[in-house]
Amino acid sequence: MSADRRQELESLFHKHGYADFKWIDPQDIVVSQWVRMKCTFGCGEYGSNATCPPNVPSVEECRQFFGEYYTAAVFHFQKTVDKPESRHAWTREVNLKLLELEREVFLSGYHKAFLLFMDSCCICKKCAGERGECKRPKEARPAPEAMAVDVYATVRKYGFPIEVLTDYSEAMNRYAFLMVD
Numbered sequence: 001m002s003a004d005r006r007q008e009l010e011s012l013f014h015k016h017g018y019a020d021f022k023w024i025d026p027q028d029i030v031v032s033q034w035v036r037m038k039c040t041f042g043c044g045e046y047g048s049n050a051t052c053p054p055n056v057p058s059v060e061e062c063r064q065f066f067g068e069y070y071t072a073a074v075f076h077f078q079k080t081v082d083k084p085e086s087r088h089a090w091t092r093e094v095n096l097k098l099l100e101l102e103r104e105v106f107l108s109g110y111h112k113a114f115l116l117f118m119d120s121c122c123i124c125k126k127c128a129g130e131r132g133e134c135k136r137p138k139e140a141r142p143a144p145e146a147m148a149v150d151v152y153a154t155v156r157k158y159g160f161p162i163e164v165l166t167d168y169s170e171a172m173n174r175y176a177f178l179m180v181d
């Protein structure tokens with residue numbers, strides 16, 4: 001992508017209130033089988049969120065998807081919550097706002113624009129649980145983890161902070177990916 005086009009998009013990101021983002025090479029996105037294993041075993045959302053496994057492409061298909069892009073941006077969000085449940089309202093708000101950006105990037109001529117949410121969908125209070133039953137299918141997007149992205153390894157390549165947290169009093173570092181081209 002030319003420097004001019006990048007600058008145009010950066011102005012758009014700023015217009016939407018985003019300052020904490022970096023351009024990344026999609027080929028640096030680490031896709032790993034272990035991520036899918038963690039979604040399948042050990043995550044309470046398995047089978048109950050229409051944008052999470054098993055309602056997503058296979059790990060190999062995810063790898064192929066990322067291989068089809070030349071340009072992407074990662075957006076960093078930091079937050080501390082009083083109780084774990086408060087995370088969902090914040091996620092919903094962030095994801096809905098990001099969708100507005102995805103749409104504007106698309107309308108700017110980037111027909112491949114595709115957003116990976118900051119966390120699992122959370123648009124509805126209770127998720128339909130199955131892709132075909134999704135209540136807002138035009139808006140629902142998978143999170144990077146649902147697409148088998150090793151978010152830790154990927155964002156660390158670009159100097160972003162991310163650690164395993166042991167207590168909710170610690171600040172969460174979350175990431176959304178916008179596939180652009």
Ligand code: SF4
Binds near residue numbers: 049121128135139
């Ligand atoms: S839009 Fe609603 S039903 Fe669809 S994945 Fe998101 S939370 Fe689930």
